[in-house]
Amino acid sequence: MPSLLKPLLAVFLLALPAAARAGTVTIKGSDTMVILGQRWAEAFMKKNPAIKVQVTGGGSGVGLAALQNGTTDIAMSSREMKKAEADKLKARYKAPPAQRSVAKDGVTFYVHQGNPVGALTTEQLMKIYVGDISNWKQVGGADAPIVAYSRENSSGTYVFVKDMVLDGEDFAPAIQTLPGTAAVVNAVSKEKNSLGYGGAAYAEGVKELKVKKGNEDIAPSADNIKSGKYPLARDLFFYLRAEPTGDLKTFIDFALSPEGQAIVTQVGYFPVK
């Protein structure tokens, strides 16, 4: 038995570094994108068994920092790279960093179907969620208290709303939080004075609020999100130290392919193409 094991072990040990060399792509960054990244990696590795893709989260800032330190090949980021970060990368690697928009993320606000309010400005939404507005009357609705729902602070959507709508401010203490967008949708569909938010794909049995911008009410439709017209949408990015080549290019091409973009839709985001 040992005589049989030895050569096996030797082969295995020899193969190990070779396998590692054969191509490992590491991806790190935004927690919003971790699941998307993992789905891509799974599907990609099924098609290209020779290339190994490792995906970890930590946050957009963590991913971009890791890109500078050289500990990751691709940084996932739900915000655009800051100029200071880009300059550092350029100085260190003598090439401008490459940016790829790989998906779009948007958030929709929901109200009960019987609610006469059809559109709110982002400013009104902010005031509601920080606690300055607490009655529908103040935004053109009926005289009733606003029952506002939010997501748990572990959710990417929570951070999105906090960044994009509340400008980084804290949610008011009276804002209720629910685990999962489905729970929010359900609660909103039942309670006529309620307001909640989540991904657009979930909106069933509730009314999607349009966002008022100037004189126009913009609906959170896929077209408006894709074109960037809907204000509560953002790009999700891949950042690299240089223009992708080799395995990196294969992976990114896959992510942007129709198959990769179909995964984007499955995960609940919007495709860029």
Next chain:
Amino acid sequence: MEQGLTRAVAAPRLSAAARRRQLREKAVAGFITLMAFTGIAALVLIIVFVAKEALTLFTDADARHEASLSKMFLAQEGRYPFRWQPVSDTPKVSMIPLFVGTLKITLVSMLVAVPMGVFSALFVAEFAPRRLRELLKPVIELLAGIPSVVLGFFALMVLSPMVKDLFHLDRPLNGTLAGLALALAIVPVIFTVSEDALTAVPRSYREASLALGATLWETAWKVVLPAAAPGILAACVLGFGRAIGETMIVLMASGNADIVSWNLGDSARSLSATIAAEMGEVVVGSPHYALLFFIGVELFIFTFVLNMAASAWTKKVLQRLTGSAS
């Protein structure tokens, strides 16, 4: 006589079969002891692990700055003195809203579940005809088998509009709803243990009471119930422990707003639901992560102290009942 005492007693010779049996006996005893200690060791290790993860709060400079004890327990400056907003530019980590929320929900559930559980146990043990008892007991005990996530879902979908209309509340998800749904989970616990305690009261007590001319109700209320008091207290403590630690029901039904208000119609955020909601995505090793473990330690301390107090009180009651002063 003396000779007989000092003489070594020869061990009786065992047959081979008897020796084998003895050996087997020892092996079984050893195995059972090992199992018992594995259980205890696992418990101790869990506590050690939880405490160790929470310890970062006090050893790590970053964490000490972000979540000092004063930030956790004292009023902070700003628009709201007590906030639980650990994911923020300036994290706010007050435990006060969580304490208030937990107590509020637990209080409601105990107010409903204790009388319901104890009285249904009293009814089943003392008054119900045999047929009815054999129907009621398993049905109530079956309630204990409903997974709490199902109860939570039931509260969210079915109970919430009913409770809202009944009490004329603004919010469908609130402390009252969570407390009521929680009561559904702890009534069977209180019922089962109380019923056992009541049935264990000796028949002679009842017979003596009835022979003295007491009615059935007087016997149940003034004789059987006090005699079963320690067991009933144990039932309530078990129920309380379940209520304070219950997660899914509270997470789904309480609204989880970190609001400091004793109004039962307002939302509430409990300690256990906070752990459940936030642990999934928290960065391992961050102050927030340590904080969640610290909440776990607090929950453990609560139930531990409560159990100690209850067992001390039970001892006192037992002494008074049995009349033994020592």
